[in-house]
Amino acid sequence: MRRSRHGACAGVAMVMTVxxxxxxxxxxxxxxxxxxxxxxxxxxxxxxxxAYYAADTRAAEIYDKLCAGGVPDxxxxxxxxxxxxxxxxxxxxxQNLEVRLVRDGESWRxxxxxxxxxxxxxxxxxxxxxxxxxx
Amino acid sequence: MRNRRSAIxxxxxxxxILIFAVAAGVSIRIFAFARTRADDSRDLGRAVxxxxxxxxxxxxxxxTADARYFDRDWEPCAESGAAYTLTLAASxxxxxxxVSGGGETIYTLSVRRTGGGS
Numbered sequence: 463m464r465r466s467r468h469g470a471c472a473g474v475a476m477v478m479t480v481x482x483x484x485x486x487x488x489x490x491x492x493x494x495x496x497x498x499x500x501x502x503x504x505x506x507x508x509x510x511x512x513a514y515y516a517a518d519t520r521a522a523e524i525y526d527k528l529c530a531g532g533v534p535d536x537x538x539x540x541x542x543x544x545x546x547x548x549x550x551x552x553x554x555x556x557q558n559l560e561v562r563l564v565r566d567g568e569s570w571r572x573x574x575x576x577x578x579x580x581x582x583x584x585x586x587x588x589x590x591x592x593x594x595x596x597x
Numbered sequence: 598m599r600n601r602r603s604a605i606x607x608x609x610x611x612x613x614i615l616i617f618a619v620a621a622g623v624s625i626r627i628f629a630f631a632r633t634r635a636d637d638s639r640d641l642g643r644a645v646x647x648x649x650x651x652x653x654x655x656x657x658x659x660x661t662a663d664a665r666y667f668d669r670d671w672e673p674c675a676e677s678g679a680a681y682t683l684t685l686a687a688s689x690x691x692x693x694x695x696v697s698g699g700g701e702t703i704y705t706l707s708v709r710r711t712g713g714g715s
């Protein structure tokens with residue numbers, strides 16, 4: 463860079479511009495990435511809530527049918543023991559809505575109505591903690 | 598000689614301003630898009646929460662309101678100042694909850710409440 467008689471350096475303006483453009487680009491890309499991730503998370507949350515209520519609606523239909531004296535539909539996993547009956551409705555490929563009913567006179571009473579995780583997971587039983595100084 | 602140096606400096610300055618203007622224009626568009634995306638995410642998240650809340654109230658037997666209104670910050674408000682509207686259309690034991698804002702539907706949720714037993 464040559465210094466002019468006025469003290470201005472040839473090239474300084476370009477270097478500062480490149481630096482400013484670089485900063486602007488990095489900030490823009492970071493903000494876009496963050497916004498995209500937030501959007502994906504919001505969509506997944508909405509899809510999961512929709513799936514839960516779809517399963518819940520299906521479970522409520524089955525419950526109403528049972529209370530009206532109907533028989534369980536095919537395609538739903540049922541089990542019965544003693545005075546109770548249980549069935550599960552899939553929410554997604556990792557969760558089921560499990561419902562357990564017990565006899566209450568002529569009708570059924572809900573004993574359990576809960577989402578249960580069915581996905582495989584491998585719990586890590588080892589925890590490598592410091593066991594103290596070696597003797 | 599002095600005029601030539603000044604001309605080079607001026608040319609460089611003009612080129613720098615041009616490059617910066619183009620980069621700033623592109624960046625502003627990206628920032629604006631990111632802002633819109635973030636607003637959409639917030640709206641969808643709040644719409645899901647509002648719909649869930651309305652669904653659970655309705656399932657618990659609360660039939661008092663068919664519509665609820667929210668301002669720009671998703672605080673409950675009167676209809677006149679509403680930016681977002683939640684409507685609940687019940688038909689027998691099923692209901693359709695729709696959350697809309699700005700003339701567009703943000704989220705819909707179908708729910709059913711049990712009729713018999715306890």
